[in-house]
Amino acid sequence: MVRWPFPRQPAGTGAAVRPALRVLRAGAAGALDVLHPLIVVVRGLARLTMLVLRWWARAPKDRRGPVFFLAAVAVMVVALMPWGPAFAVAVVVGAAAWQGRDGARTVAGAAREDAENTRLQAVYDALVPFFALQNDPDPDPLYAHDGAWERAFEEAEFTDEGRIERLLVRYPAHFPDGDPAHRLAVEQRLGAKSGRDREYRFVWDEERNELEMTVPGPLPQGIRAQRFVTGPGEIVLGFTDADAVHRRIPVNDGERALDVPPVLWRTGARSAESHLLVVGAPGAGSSTLLRSVVLQALQHGDVLVVDGSGSGEFACLAGRDGVLAVETSATGAVASLEWVVHETERRLTAASRARQAGHPVPEDARRPLWVVVDRPAAVSHLARTEGRRDPRELLQVPLRHGRAAQVTVAVAEHFECADELGRAVRSQTRARVLLGDASPEEMWAVLGEATVPPPGTHAAPGRGFARLGAGPVLRLQVPAAPDPLDDAAGEAERQAVLGLLPPLTASQARALGAQAGQPSDASRAKPEARAQAT
Numbered sequence: 001m002v003r004w005p006f007p008r009q010p011a012g013t014g015a016a017v018r019p020a021l022r023v024l025r026a027g028a029a030g031a032l033d034v035l036h037p038l039i040v041v042v043r044g045l046a047r048l049t050m051l052v053l054r055w056w057a058r059a060p061k062d063r064r065g066p067v068f069f070l071a072a073v074a075v076m077v078v079a080l081m082p083w084g085p086a087f088a089v090a091v092v093v094g095a096a097a098w099q100g101r102d103g104a105r106t107v108a109g110a111a112r113e114d115a116e117n118t119r120l121q122a123v124y125d126a127l128v129p130f131f132a133l134q135n136d137p138d139p140d141p142l143y144a145h146d147g148a149w150e151r152a153f154e155e156a157e158f159t160d161e162g163r164i165e166r167l168l169v170r171y172p173a174h175f176p177d178g179d180p181a182h183r184l185a186v187e188q189r190l191g192a193k194s195g196r197d198r199e200y201r202f203v204w205d206e207e208r209n210e211l212e213m214t215v216p217g218p219l220p221q222g223i224r225a226q227r228f229v230t231g232p233g234e235i236v237l238g239f240t241d242a243d244a245v246h247r248r249i250p251v252n253d254g255e256r257a258l259d260v261p262p263v264l265w266r267t268g269a270r271s272a273e274s275h276l277l278v279v280g281a282p283g284a285g286s287s288t289l290l291r292s293v294v295l296q297a298l299q300h301g302d303v304l305v306v307d308g309s310g311s312g313e314f315a316c317l318a319g320r321d322g323v324l325a326v327e328t329s330a331t332g333a334v335a336s337l338e339w340v341v342h343e344t345e346r347r348l349t350a351a352s353r354a355r356q357a358g359h360p361v362p363e364d365a366r367r368p369l370w371v372v373v374d375r376p377a378a379v380s381h382l383a384r385t386e387g388r389r390d391p392r393e394l395l396q397v398p399l400r401h402g403r404a405a406q407v408t409v410a411v412a413e414h415f416e417c418a419d420e421l422g423r424a425v426r427s428q429t430r431a432r433v434l435l436g437d438a439s440p441e442e443m444w445a446v447l448g449e450a451t452v453p454p455p456g457t458h459a460a461p462g463r464g465f466a467r468l469g470a471g472p473v474l475r476l477q478v479p480a481a482p483d484p485l486d487d488a489a490g491e492a493e494r495q496a497v498l499g500l501l502p503p504l505t506a507s508q509a510r511a512l513g514a515q516a517g518q519p520s521d522a523s524r525a526k527p528e529a530r531a532q533a534t
Ligand SMILES: Nc1ncnc2c1ncn2[C@@H]1O[C@H](COP(=O)(O)OP(=O)(O)OP(=O)(O)O)[C@@H](O)[C@H]1O
Pocket: 280, 281, 282, 283, 284, 285, 286, 287, 288, 289, 309, 313, 461, 462, 463, 477, 478, 479, 480, 481, 482, 483, 488, 489
C-alpha cells in the first residue's frame, strides 16, 4: 500500500496534546471492555426481536393465533412460579447473549435469510407494474418502484432449497381482479419469478384483495382403470388435489389400497352437466379418458362408440355386451347417429306418454345410453366428402334433448380441430376436460378460465384440468386405461382394462370361435346371451 508522508506537527502543540489523547483512548477502550457484555445482550435482544417480527410477518395467519396463545400461557405460568420471573430474565438474557455474540448471525442462516429477502423483493418488483397506479394519490402506496415487499406480502414460506413454496400477496383495491386477463398476467409473472419448472395454484380472494400462490404436490399417479366405488350415473374422470374436493374413493394402485380425491362427473336426468367435452393435445390421452368413461358406463348402460380417427383404439369393445356398435367409418357413424336421433325421440315420446298416463317410465326408455365420439371433426370431414349428413348435425338431438331421455354424449377432439366442433357440442357440453400442454387462449376456450399451465416437460399423459359447469378448475390425472391391443402399453394396465371388459355377446363369441376353427367360445359370453344363442 502507498503511504503519503504526513506533514510534521509543530513540536510544542504535539507534546501537550499527546498524553491527553492517550488517556482518552485508554478510557474509551476500558469503557468498551466494561460495557461489552451489555452491548452483546442489547444486540442479541435486537436480533431476537427482529426474528420474532419476521416470523410474525411470514407465518400463516392460522398459525399465529395458537402460537400467540401458547406464548401468553407460558408467560402467565412463568409469572406465577416462585422463581419464575428471575428464571425467565436469565433465559432471555442468556438467549440474547448467544444471539448477540460476534458472528452469530452469519453462522445462523443470515445468508439464507438475505437470499430469501432478495427473492421476495424481486417478486415484489416484478408485480409493481401490475399493481402500482400512475399518479397514485396515496402518499405511501402498497406497490411503488422504490417500495419494499414487507407490507405487500402477508405470508411467505420457503422450501429447504430456499425456493418460494407459498406466498400470500396483498394487492390494491383498484386492481381489476374480476378480469381474467389481468389475473392471468399476474399469475404468469408470479409463476415466472418463482421458477418456471414447477406448477402453481392461485386462489384469488376478491373480498380481501389477497392472492395466494402455492406449489401443489403431485397428483395421485399410476392408478389403473378399475371398478370405482361410485353411485349410479357417477363417472370418475380422474384424480385431483386432496384439498380441492371433499370426497375420497378407495382405489388400488397395484401395490396398495389408497383413498384418493376423485373428479366425479354426475350424469343423468338430474345432472346440470349431462354431456362431456374433452379437448387435448395429440397423444395427451383423450382416447384413454373416453375408454375409461366407456368402461364405467358399461356397468349400468349401453354404449355406442364412433372412433373418428379410425385408429382402432376402441376395437377391444366390439362385440361386447352392452356395446351397441364401434363405428370407424363415416357410413357407419352416420347410420348409428341417425339411429341415436330416433332412439332419443322414441325415449322422449315413451317417457312423456307414460307420465301422462301416470305410469312409471318404461325400462327401455330409462336405461342409460351413451354416445361416445372420438375425433368428430375427422369423421365429419369424411362424411362431407362422401356426400352424407354431417355427424355433428346429428349430434344436436342427443345433446339438446338427451338429458331427459337418459342419453349422454361424450366427445373428444384435438385442439387444432376444436373450432370445427359445432355450436351444439360447444354449448351443450358443460363438463369439460383439457389434457396436455395448452396455451392460455386454448384453456380459456375449453374451460372458460385460464390458469398457468403445468410446465410442458412435466406433463404426463392423462394430466390436465377439469371443470364441471361453473365449478372451479380442478387439476386432473386420468387413470391409465390403455388400449389392451396396444403392445406398447404396460402389461398390468392392459390386463386391468381386459378385466373390466364385459363378456362377449353370444354371436360375437360364436363368430370368433368359427374364425379360430374351434367350437364356439360361448362360454365367455354372458349367461343370458348364451341362453339366447342356444
Ligand atoms: N392416464 C394415463 N396414464 C398412463 N398412460 C396414459 C394415460 N393416458 C394416455 N396414456 C398413454 O399415452 C399414449 C397416448 O394416449 P391416447 O392414445 O389416449 O392419446 P390421444 O390424445 O387419444 O392421442 P391421439 O388422439 O393423438 O391418438 C398411450 O400410449 C397411452 O397409453
